[in-house]
Amino acid sequence: MDRIRKHFNIDYIHNMGITGKNIGIAVLDTGISNHIDLNDNLVCFKDYINIRKTAYDDNGHGSHVSGIIAGNGYKSKGRFKGIAPDSKIIMLKCLDKNGNGKIDNAEKGLNFIIDNRDRFNIRIVNISVGSIKKTDDNESERLVSAVEELWKLGFVVIVAAGNNGPDKGSVTAPGNAKSVITVGASDDNMVSGNDRRKNYSGRGPTKICVVKPEIVCPGTGIISCNNKNGYSTKSGTSMAVPIVSGIVALMLESKPDLTNKEIKKKMYETAIDVGLPKNHQGWGEINARRLIL
Numbered sequence: 315m316d317r318i319r320k321h322f323n324i325d326y327i328h329n330m331g332i333t334g335k336n337i338g339i340a341v342l343d344t345g346i347s348n349h350i351d352l353n354d355n356l357v358c359f360k361d362y363i364n365i366r367k368t369a370y371d372d373n374g375h376g377s378h379v380s381g382i383i384a385g386n387g388y389k390s391k392g393r394f395k396g397i398a399p400d401s402k403i404i405m406l407k408c409l410d411k412n413g414n415g416k417i418d419n420a421e422k423g424l425n426f427i428i429d430n431r432d433r434f435n436i437r438i439v440n441i442s443v444g445s446i447k448k449t450d451d452n453e454s455e456r457l458v459s460a461v462e463e464l465w466k467l468g469f470v471v472i473v474a475a476g477n478n479g480p481d482k483g484s485v486t487a488p489g490n491a492k493s494v495i496t497v498g499a500s501d502d503n504m505v506s507g508n509d510r511r512k513n514y515s516g517r518g519p520t521k522i523c524v525v526k527p528e529i530v531c532p533g534t535g536i537i538s539c540n541n542k543n544g545y546s547t548k549s550g551t552s553m554a555v556p557i558v559s560g561i562v563a564l565m566l567e568s569k570p571d572l573t574n575k576e577i578k579k580k581m582y583e584t585a586i587d588v589g590l591p592k593n594h595q596g597w598g599e600i601n602a603r604r605l606i607l
Contacts, residue, residue, distance in 0.1 A: 495558065
C-alpha cells in the first residue's frame with residue numbers, strides 16, 4: 315500500500331486532514347478479521363453464511379480489501395496504511411471460506427445497506443467480487459438489477475471488472491451493470507508471483523455496448539491486511555476496486571454534497587489516459603488528486 319499511496323499522492327492528501335472521516339463503506343466479501351489495522355474502523359458485521367455474531371474472515375479476501383480501503387497501518391508503522399484510514403467499514407459476509415456465494419445472500423446484504431444507510435452513513439458500496447463466466451444468466455440479471463437499484467437510490471456502487479480477461483466481453487456481473495462504476499486493473503501485465511495470470515483484467519464491451527470498465531488503477535502485487543493479523547500480497551481487480559472506494563471516501567469527506575452521478579462524471583473528466591486499449595482502460599486511470607483537491 316505504500317507504493318499505491320505514493321502513486322496517487324495519498325499521503326499529501328492525508329496531511330491536509332482528508333482521511334475519509336466517518337464515511338461509511340459497505341463491503342460485500344468473505345468477512346473481516348480481528349486485525350489491529352482494522353478494529354477501529356469496523357462499525358458493523360453481518361454474517362449471511364454461518365450466522366455468527368463476532369467478526370471473522372475464514373478466507374482472507376475481505377480483510378485484504380478492507381485494509382486497502384481503511385487500514386490504519388499500525389502493525390506496519392504506517393507503511394501499509396489504507397487509502398481512507400478514518401472511513402468506516404460495514405462488512406457483509408456474503409461469501410464462504412472458498413470465496414463462493416449465493417445470490418440470495420448478496421441480495422440480503424444489499425437490502426441491509428438500504429435499510430441502514432443513515433444509521434452508518436453508508437455512501438459507498440464496494441463489491442470486489444463478481445460472478446464467474448458460467449453463472450446462470452438469471453442470477454446474473456438479479457445481481458445486476460440489485461446494484462442498479464442501489465445506484466438509483468444514490469449510493470456510489472463500485473464493482474470489479476473481474477479476472478477473466480483479456481478476451482473481449484469478459485467483464486463479469488455485476489460489473490456489466492450500466493450505471494455502476496466498474497474498475498479494471500491497469501497493471502495486469504505485471505503479475506508478481508503465482509497468484510494471478512497476466513492480462514487478467516476483464517475487458518468490455520458488455521452486451522448492451524456500454525463502455526466497461528469505466529476506470530482503472532493498479533491491482534497487481536498489492537500488500538494489505540490478511541486474516542492472521544499480518545499482511546499478504548494479492549493481485550486482481552478485487553484489489554483495484556477498494557483503491558477507488560477509498561479515493562471516493564476522501565472525495566466525499568472533502569465534498570460531502572457530491573452525488574454518485576457527479577462523482578462518476580468527475581472521474582470521466584479527470585481520468586488519465588495510460589495508453590491501454592479502450593475496452594481495457596475505459597476512460598483511463600483514476601486521478602485522485604484532481605478528484606479530491
